[in-house]
Amino acid sequence: MTDTTPPDLLPMRDVVSLTGINPVTLRAWERRHGLIRPQRTEGGHRLYTARDVQRIRDILRWTANGLPISKVGDLLAGQPEASVRQHSAFDDWRAAVVRATKAFDGPALEGIHGQLFTLLPKATVLHEVLMPVWHELASAAAPGQRSQWLFLDTFLRARLLLRLQMNQADAPRVLLAGTDGQAELSVLCAGLLLSSEQQRIEVLGCGQPLEELPIVCAAMQPAALVIKVQAPVSPTLAKRLRSVQMDIVCPLALIGEGLTDPQPALSGIPLCLLDERGADPARVLHALHRGGLDV
Numbered sequence: 001m002t003d004t005t006p007p008d009l010l011p012m013r014d015v016v017s018l019t020g021i022n023p024v025t026l027r028a029w030e031r032r033h034g035l036i037r038p039q040r041t042e043g044g045h046r047l048y049t050a051r052d053v054q055r056i057r058d059i060l061r062w063t064a065n066g067l068p069i070s071k072v073g074d075l076l077a078g079q080p081e082a083s084v085r086q087h088s089a090f091d092d093w094r095a096a097v098v099r100a101t102k103a104f105d106g107p108a109l110e111g112i113h114g115q116l117f118t119l120l121p122k123a124t125v126l127h128e129v130l131m132p133v134w135h136e137l138a139s140a141a142a143p144g145q146r147s148q149w150l151f152l153d154t155f156l157r158a159r160l161l162l163r164l165q166m167n168q169a170d171a172p173r174v175l176l177a178g179t180d181g182q183a184e185l186s187v188l189c190a191g192l193l194l195s196s197e198q199q200r201i202e203v204l205g206c207g208q209p210l211e212e213l214p215i216v217c218a219a220m221q222p223a224a225l226v227i228k229v230q231a232p233v234s235p236t237l238a239k240r241l242r243s244v245q246m247d248i249v250c251p252l253a254l255i256g257e258g259l260t261d262p263q264p265a266l267s268g269i270p271l272c273l274l275d276e277r278g279a280d281p282a283r284v285l286h287a288l289h290r291g292g293l294d295v
Contacts, residue, residue: 009039009047017112018092019056020099026056035059035072050089057092090128097133101152102144109155117163126189127277130156134185153185160188167200172223172289176255177204177213179229179237190228190255193276198286199223210240214247223289224251226274231258238265245269251288255281 016023029035030046036055038046048056059072067075093116100108116125134156137149174194178187184206191201204216210227217225225248229237233254245252253272260275272288274281287293 009049010053012038012046012048014115015048015053015056017096017108017115018053019060020096021056021060029056029059029069033069033073035076053089053092093129094133097129097152098136101133101137101148104148104151106155109152113155113159122192126192131189157185157188160185160192161203164188164191164195164201164203167195169200171196171198171200173220174199174201174224174226174285174289175204175213175217175220175222176201176226176228177208177210178206179210179227182206182228182230187228190226190276194226194255194274194282194285196282196286199282199289201226210244213244217248217250222250224253224285226253226255226285229254229256229259231256231261231263233263233265235265238263238269241266241271242269245271251293253285253288 010018012023012026015021015026026036030038036048036052038048038052040046055076059069059076062072062075063069093112096112097109100112116129120129134149134152137145137152140146140149176187176191176194178184187203187206191203195201202220202222208216213225213227225244227241227244233241241252241254251272252270253274254266255274255276257276259273260278263273266273272284272293274284278284284293
């Protein structure tokens with residue numbers, strides 16, 4: 001093996017982030033007890049499989065419940081290979097985010113954030129890891145959890161905004177606004193999904209009045225205007241959107257989850273619907289402002 005880490009293997013630092021295990025303890029489990037058998041690079045660095053990560057989590061759970069480490073080997077030996085509980089890698093990443101958030105550990109959260117966007121597509125990072133944790137903490141009511149949610153929310157808003165600011169400076173500008181009640185982080189997530197080398201997404205501030213969007217567009221001359229909405233679109237909102245569409249010269253698009261379903265209130269309004277869960281909303285948006293879509 002070379003020192004280049006294969007995509008299906010994890011170095012020790014990532015295993016520590018995902019499981020919370022102390023590196024000294026992990027090495028002891030390998031050397032003294034033979035419980036974990038990592039692969040090695042030519043340089044001697046340990047590399048772990050997804051099954052190794054699950055085994056580590058199992059051992060941590062058993063020992064936390066009082067099982068002596070000397071008995072763990074017998075328990076593992078008696079476990080048929082096929083019966084070992086499969087654990088999603090996304091579960092591990094979410095657990096790592098929760099652990100760093102509950103500890104109010106900014107550097108740890110920074111490291112996890114960087115790993116996620118390096119290893120996984122941005123849509124996967126947002127939909128499968130970060131936003132599920134954000135929603136879980138937002139709905140929690142135990143003492144301290146509101147502060148944990150605010151800590152995570154502040155961190156993610158800052159990092160996603162920074163990623164958006166790294167857009168191609170000379171690419172066509174697309175404005176993104178949110179409707180009433182949309183969380184800023186939700187709008188930023190939509191912006192990141194729409195960003196690409198073909199367009200620069202600029203997110204307008206929360207509370208942007210829809211009725212004043214034509215004034216903003218007249219001044220900034222964007223290639224397109226996108227509005228983040230929540231499906232289903234109500235007749236009242238549709239009426240406001242129709243007014244906006246009539247007063248701007250650039251194409252109008254809506255982005256949200258569930259927009260692939262019929263939206264009767266939008267009938268007759270020339271706009272494009274972008275599904276946040278779609279395969280590539282950024283590509284569809286590019287086709288829209290390049291004139292490749294009929295709306």
